[in-house]
Amino acid sequence: MENGATSQNNKGKDKKTDKTRRGWSEREEDVLIQALKEAVIEGWKSGNGFRAGYLGFLERRMKAAFPETNLRGNPHINSKVHVWKKLYGNLVTMLSKSGVGWNDTEKTIDASNETWESLIMVENNARAMGNKRWIYYNDWCEIFGNDRATGDKTEDIVSAGAAESISISVAPLSKPISAKSKGKKRKQGDDDDDAIVEAINNFADVTKNTMTNLIKQLAAKASYEKMSAAQEKVLDAMESIPELTEDEKVSVTEILVDNHKKLSLFLRYGHGGRLSLARKLLRGG
Structure with missing residues (x-):
């Protein structure tokens, strides 16, 4: 299992794998999930993500469970966590839609055929997400929480190759714009001017x-x-x-x-x- 989801229609069938990535067994994924929960409990979570060094913590947990493993914090564990976080964000977005619910027994998204047809028209991920079991969704809620709120959107503002320092100066008005001086007879339009x-x-x-x-x-x-x-x-x-x-x-x-x-x-x-x-x-x- 590669993404924490299983297909209801294609279980057991081999999938083409990206040769640049390492395949994960279900047991390895289960151990990583538990390790991530431990990381949260032990204070590795900070703000919108994990603190520096958490990959070493996860790597030690994986090595303890699989002494002969070749899994490393980078790139293997880091890549897996990134994929899971993105999938979690997609699920939260989908479940927030009107008419969409969660079947906790089957670990699937629950919606009528009419709702799915509508979602497919506006959500790029809807078609691929509807026929899968998301067995780690509840675990992801514990691990990632509200991370998705700002995590991916920040990259839309600054690309991965952004400059090391960014300086933007904002010059406020040196003096507030004043209304007409006192003592002069106010005209009918003065109140509007003051509001502006x-x-x-x-x-x-x-x-x-x-x-x-x-x-x-x-x-x-x-x-x-x-x-x-x-x-x-x-x-x-x-x-x-x-x-x-x-x-x-x-x-x-x-x-x-x-x-x-x-x-x-x-x-x-x-x-x-x-x-x-x-x-x-x-x-x-």
Whole structure:
């Protein structure tokens, strides 16, 4: 099972697999689900996703259950979690539609034929989702919760290759636009003018606050992407240090992703320096 769903019409039939991906057994998926629940309980969940280092936690859980496994945090577990989160988002969207319900016994989406025909016209995923059993849906609710609310939409604002720093300046009005000075006889249209002035000033305040929040979101996104790229480099570097065991590599990686200064230093070293630093970190240095 690859996506946490089974087809009611095609059970047991072989599917073509993407050779760039590793196939998962049902047992492996079950263990990963339980590991993700443990990660949530143990505090790896933060904001709209998981904290840095959680892939190492999951990898250790998988290795404990399958000592000979070749599953790694990147790319295998990371890819699986990403796919599950996307499927969960699609399910939540579908279940929010009028006339659509959830059959918890069969683990399927419940809707009349007429409703499905209507949904297929407006929802790209409807046709593919209707004939499947979503056995992990309740588990995904526990694991991902409200992650989907902002997770994928952020990527629509800033692409994966966004610049490392984004600076947007908003110049508020230096002075609020003032109404006509006191002391002069007010004309009949003055009240309307004052209302327009107040609306303009309010709009300026709202625009300033909105842009400030957007800047914070973009900066956080850029920082996350920069950190993710550094983590990928560390994982690649670990593969080229045969002197370390797999468990040692995982431990060093977790230490580095939680310490930005040591991570930066590690990436600057050559092979010998990286090995020395890794052994020092393993000794608690």
